[in-house]
Amino acid sequence: MPPTKTNNTKAPPAATGVRALVFDVFGTVVDWRTPVIEAVTAAAQETGAEGDWSVLGRQFADDWKAAYRPAMERVNEGAPWINVDAIMRQRLTEIAGKYGLDGLSAAQRDALNEVWSLARPWSDSVSGLSKLREKYILSTLSNCTFRWMVAMAKAGGLPFDAIMTSEQAGRYKPAPEVYEMAITLMGGDASGLMMVACHNYDLVAAQSHGMKTAFLPRQENGPGQTTDQEPEGAWDVVATDIEDLAVRLGC
């Protein structure tokens, strides 16, 4: 592939000086919910769990994901580091019984837990990233476990130049350590980095560290999602998806 071009003359003034885009991943780049619903529904059928899994599958996925933010907040408040894979594995143990999934063996639960590493790119993600990559350095800046993030990018064909995760900072976004790590590893110039996320809170933090910001809305929690559908700050770019982001950044 060609070296990164630096004369992105078609990019908007907001992106002047931006060399690298760092992406939130769960929600922003990939759909975690659909594969989780599918996998837990398959596991329920395998173990003979009763109930209407066309409804329970969605409930289970949301109940499972609900552990994510509180566990990360405990780490940011000083609790010992715990990976996202361990957070999700613990939550699976907690809620399995409530859904009649006690029959799943430990090995089956381990396998089911890995579904989080197989979150799927949204339909615009691979094509949009591929265009952006011609002009910018692309990295993740995700709360996901590093190993899972690498597997997800590989399985989904996500053309990132680098994988950075909170695991390497020892804190979770929006803790300052994560953004500071990204800025340091990318050479120290915060304004040369643009954080791309479908979560306003992530952009609030990135902007406070001097990074540029791009917002795009997603319905990661399902068709009824009402949060994070609009920009809630003075973001440098607002796009409809990653394909649109590429257009707005002159790619």
Next chain:
Amino acid sequence: MPPTKTNNTKAPPAATGVRALVFDVFGTVVDWRTPVIEAVTAAAQETGAEGDWSVLGRQFADDWKAAYRPAMERVNEGAPWINVDAIMRQRLTEIAGKYGLDGLSAAQRDALNEVWSLARPWSDSVSGLSKLREKYILSTLSNCTFRWMVAMAKAGGLPFDAIMTSEQAGRYKPAPEVYEMAITLMGGDASGLMMVACHNYDLVAAQSHGMKTAFLPRQENGPGQTTDQEPEGAWDVVATDIEDLAVRLGC
């Protein structure tokens, strides 16, 4: 791209259980010396430095590189962290006068220093890595500055799934922290990782941490190089280059 295959039935017994290959980069994957010789010779012509640069270029490159290992050893002995880019930039200041390059401005020296981020893949590197990537997770585990490593992979089209560098560990290979970081980030199973290097010392350290090892000789220091031309340990795989490594690992 397809997900990583796990049934690498053609791989030798030595590679059983290996999921990821982690590569030393300077020397093993890229030729740093030729671009450095070319760049410094061009800079000498630009600034009108006297002498026979068909000879001086090689001497300068080797003199410049000579700062690399001692500076890293000082960090491993407890000196404050210093990036490879800063190490090389300092060395450039130290030796420029000796070669009649005092005329280079600070900006010209900064630009010249970046040549280390443009080290070029050996002729077998991109094709060999591309084959290996179908079956294994591929990462760097390099003493290079993270930013430089990302730039080098992008410019050279090196198809790594992840970039790990000593900068993220705060110590340089062969310090334990670097290998421990790689093992942790890749999921904790050292025997599932194979270190690939053209330096025996790197493999000694990797093996001591339970990692598998692959050696391949390079002439990174030029055609006269006599060191590291033979395996000096019981390495799991010995290959002639990365193409050959792919064959030996069943790709």
